[in-house]
Amino acid sequence: MKIEKQLKTVLTIALLAIFSMSILLTGFTANAAGQAEKIVVLGAGLNESQRMQTLELLDVDSESGFNIVTGADAERYLGEKFTDTAMISSVKVEFLAKNSGVSTEIATPDRISKVKSYQYSNAAITSGIYDTRIVVAAVSTVTGNSALTGVYKAAEIYGIELDEDKLEAGNDELITVQIIEDNNAGNDEYDSEEFSKALTEIKGQIAELVKKEGKDNVTLEEITVIVNNVLHEYNINISQADIDRLASTLEKFKNTISAEDVQKILEQLQIFGEKTWNMALDFIDRAKTEGWWNQLLEFFRKLFEAIADFLRNIFSSN
Secondary structure, eight states: OHHHHHHHHHHHHHHHHHHHHHHHHHOOOOOOOOOOEEEEEEETTOOHHHHHHHHHHTTOOTTSOOEEEOHHHHHHHHSOOOOGGGOOOEEEEEEOSTTOOEEEEESOGGGBOSOOHHHHHHHHHHTTOOSEEEEEEOSSOBOSHHHHHHHHHHHHHHTOOOOHHHHHHHHHHHHHHHHHHHHTTTOTTOOHHHHHHHHHHHHHHHHHHHHHHOGGGOOHHHHHHHHHHHHHHTTOOOOHHHHHHHHHHHHHHHHHOOTTTHHHHHHHHHHHHHHHHOOOOOHHHHHHHHHHHHHHHHHHHHHHHHHHHHHHHHHHTO
């Protein structure tokens, strides 16, 4: 009877362990979808009439509260100097449920001359801002840098602690993309949107390599190989100088990836690529397959060791 009781105990432990593992494999998210929190940031260069017009463009009630982004904010977040009067483009940032991804809509595309919608999203992800819907608007033709500053300010108001290295990497990425776009303005083998698709794929492959090898083991040469391969895949032909500039910029991105956030970055890049361009990316599936398989093997190894120890103790005591 004693042996039978002990075997029942073993079986119960095993079943509970397997049940626990099934929960782990299924995944669990405690975050409720809830209502998105919206933060509006208007450029300091707007007068009262322009503020009301901008709020209307952003589809925000004129009675709603808003924040102001200044030239000092631009210097802090972007490392660039602007006067307050130059801060015109404005932004509404909605902070969404986990795994919603990052998307950007430019409500006045004819008035944002420099920064494209998908460039706002890519810069946000690199800077560590996830699961957001960004809406940009301007009452006159401007570059759009004021709105990007507003995205960063909104994130901090929301409570996101922005990492300076990530901010620098995000800004450098955007500057590099704009330089490459200017350099290829007359290049028939260059398309801005295709380049941004390629950039999303490149960043995902770099993050995968970091996850596999650790960021300290990923070299500039390996990043350059990824850049060349993906650009070739997307039929994008740019100069070697532009390729080298891009690889160096993405090395900074690589250096900001920690073991704790690499999976999140892969998820955000995949969701962004799929939602924006219906890209068939599998960063998440590849990472999960490798990660869960290793977890599963380790789990059952420990489980069988525990059961074996338990049985040895039973029979050694009789």
